[in-house]
């Protein structure tokens with residue numbers, strides 16, 4: 001008797017077709033903006049396309065029974081596997097549920113969906129937007145050129161707004177932050193109480209928010225500098241100023257640096273480490289939070 005081999009020849013599955021359609025849509029949208037040279041729109045389009053493809057991927061896995069809950073941890077896994085991140089440094093979150101429909105929102109491109117810290121968040125997002133426009137207009141992609149150009153044009157100075165640490169540290173538990181700093185310094189030196197006291201003093205200081213461009217990741221990173229560092233930047237004296245606070249990927253980070261006996265927190269940490277952290281995150285596919293932590297930055301918000 002002749003046996004007819006039964007081949008699995010069902011053609012494309014729905015999920016595969018969805019992926020193909022999504023990829024074509026991304027290519028078309030990106031090529032249109034690239035040809036017209038609009039960097040800012042390109043980033044927004046890439047961000048939207050990334051969120052759409054994440055959504056398709058998650059929805060098709062849900063339909064085929066591979067996942068049944070969508071937590072931020074699950075989303076994080078898909079972001080890692082698909083390498084789908086916001087090119088403007090926003091962070092993604094889930095709104096809704098698998099059962100009743102969901103969206104992936106971007107902290108940068110969807111406005112502020114995450115609530116809280118509205119004031120300092122809009123200061124940094126305005127700064128990022130201004131710097132991206134400047135880069136676009138002058139075709140710049142090197143940090144020293146971007147910083148130089150930013151401070152040579154008085155029209156941009158208004159984006160370097162005054163910021164107070166109190167707004168940022170509002171709702172931050174200084175005790176656990178002090179503990180984390182001590183732990184990251186291998187528990188050396190003074191006690192948690194003295195670090196906490198140092199943080200209290202730091203919290204009452206005033207700073208300016210200025211831009212740094214991470215060439216390793218293509219991200220604009222706003223950070224806080226003292227008035228005197230700001231004056232130096234304005235004179236073109238330094239393009240890698242020290243700071244203890246910066247804003248990356250929709251989150252605020254604080255540096256663990258302390259004085260030699262770990263009793264007083266330091267404000268003299270070089271921002272170049274942020275570039276290394278973001279480069280490492282990209283190369284080794286680490287989360288931004290993990291890579292930043294390796295380079296001594298603690299996520300505080």
Ligand SMILES: [Zn+2]
Nearest residue numbers: 047086090106
């Ligand atoms: Zn985005």
